[in-house]
Amino acid sequence: MKRRRLQRGLRAFWYLVLFFLYAPLGIVVLFSFNSVNTYSRFAGFSLRWYESLIHNEAIVNAFYNSLTLAVVSSCIATVMGTVLGYGMYRYRHLKLGWLIWFIYLPIVMPDIVYGISEMSFFVSVHDATGLLNPGIGTMIIAHITFQVPFVALLAYSRLVQMDPMLFEATQDLYAKPWQRAWYFILPTLRSALISAFFLSFTLSIDDFVISFFTAGPSSTTLPIFIWSAIKKGVTPEINAISTLMIAAVFTAATISYAIQRARPARVES
Amino acid sequence: MHKGRRSRQAQRHWQQAAHMLGTIAPGIVWIVFFLVLPSAYLISVSFMTNGPYGLPQMPLTLQAFSQLLGFGFLGWSPGNLYTVLRSLWQTLIATGFVIALAYPVAYYISTQPAGRRPLMLLFVVVPSWTNQVIRAFGWMNLLAPDTPLSNLAGALGLVPDQMGLFPSNFAVVLGLTYNFLPFMVLPLYAAFEKMDPEIVEAARDLYATPVGVFRHAVLPQTLPGLMAGTVLVSIPAFGQYVIPQLLGGGKSMMLGNLVARQFAEASNWPLGAAGALIMILATLGGLLVLRRLGRRLGGGKEVVL
Helix, strand or coil: CCHHHHHHHHHHHHHHHHHHHHHHHHHHHHHEEEECCCCCCCCCCCCCHHHHCCCHHHHHHHHHHHHHHHHHHHHHHHHHHHHHHHHHHHHCCCCCCCHHHHHHHHHHHHHHHHHHHHHHHHHHHHHCCCCCCCCCHHHHHHHHHHHHHHHHHHHHHHHHHHCCCHHHHHCCCCCCCCHHHHHHHHHHHHHHHHHHHHHHHHHHHHHHHHHHHHCCCCCCCHHHHHHHHHCCEEEEEEEEHHHHHHHHHHHHHHHHHHHHCCCCCCCCC | CHHHHHHHHHHHHHHHHHHHHHHHHHHHHHHHHHHHHHHHHHHHCCEEEEEECEEEEEECCCCCHHHCCCCCCEEECHHHHHHHHHHHHHHHHHHHHHHHHHHHHHHHHHHHCCCHHHHHHHHHHHHHHCCHHHHHHHHHHHHHHCHHHHHHHHHHHCCCCCCCCCCCCHHHHHHHHHHHHHHHHHHHHHHHHHHCCCHHHHHHHCCHHHHHHHHHHHHHHHHHHHHHHHHHHHHHHHCCCCHHHHCCCCCHHHHHHHHHHHHHHCCCHHHHHHHHHHHHHHHHHHHHHHHHHHHHHHHCCCCCC
16 A cells, blocks of 8 residues: 555656656757747747748858767768777786776866866967868867777677677688688677767767867858857757757667567577 | 697697788788877877967977966967867866766666666667757757747746747756766666665664665665766766767867867867876776776776667
């Protein structure tokens, strides 16, 4: 009797927390369809803010910058992180535990410290040598740095799950290193690599602070554009572009959940 | 050198070393060059003198740290010190709220049928995958003047009429709580999943009060998850930049905003770097806690977010 009351209370609490989590996103989505330019009431359904998005050159530009940044950095980080994760796995018997500090550092460092140190470093290097001019290039460098550890950890944890005897089997069968890499390691890692790429991509698209401090004048991304629009005084177009970004995240989450569901109960290879 | 006498084994060792360098070095060197080196540079800046254009100069001093404590060339003023203390205070309150919200949620999820749990966890986590600027913007819309929430607060006399709930310290704490809730739910859920329900059952059978059950049966078993969650929530909350900037006005500045200002308008790199150094130290302390927890919990397995 008492137990059931506790369960009911918990369920009510759960729905309240869900409401708390989704209300701020919901309000942005709702007002992106508002037909008038106000935040206090919803006057009627309209798509006019979406229409004006397409004609706003600054937003389209920011969209392309975000996309370029995310695709380029994720590709490089996936390759570099996988190689690192593989190295950590192969030589895990050596006392390389201290390496994990370098890998944790980008993950846990507050992003403001991260952005500021890269910014001051880039500025100093630029003053001294003329290299590393703030812009999309420095942003790509900064993004790769926080993506690599996530990829390496994903690849490493997938390799550790694998039966080590399989690895020795490839040696017993005289597989050349490239054959081992191509026919054995890459297929083993395939699903881990796909999720690593998408994780890197999301991390890049979601990042604001690090991009903000390493950006140049012509490399505005969508989050930076939204930020400066909020600071200047909001137009309802911001609701529309935010809604599109929210929709993208939810689509990605749904797809990744569906893929996980579809995969048969994990086969221990 | 006696090249011909080099044995095949030595050659294999050499090859292996090259292979190891080839796999581990690129990633680590990249992180060292583009993150460790820049942070080391930033730390060194915090011990330098502030130059005429805000750029760091020799000689080395502790000037930046005394400025952080409020000692300026106009005498002592508490502004900077208040900012540091406010960051601590707001982080503390927000972490408390997060714990209060996360415990029932994590427990509730762990009592559900196994097939539903991943989806429920996903529901908790997905909002945190959206951009944090957009999330803060959503709260700005909810807390603005002349919205249901603000009118309610006005009717209750909590805020002056016609005023919104933001910018305020309240809005900042709310934003922090919102932002970091998933970081607490996940480790707590992991702890609840491993919890032995029979101990809780036994406490109940012995007529422990609900508080007693929690204190003596639930808390000890979920403590590692709670500690991991506290580190994951409080360290990034302490260094938050976006939320205080958007949801708090000038009077709700936190350490992250103070640091950023020194590199932009205020132009005092050493002072900014000194603030950043505090955050770096807090981060390293948090890492140590996580490592120790990881060793104690998973038998050598690392705690990964």
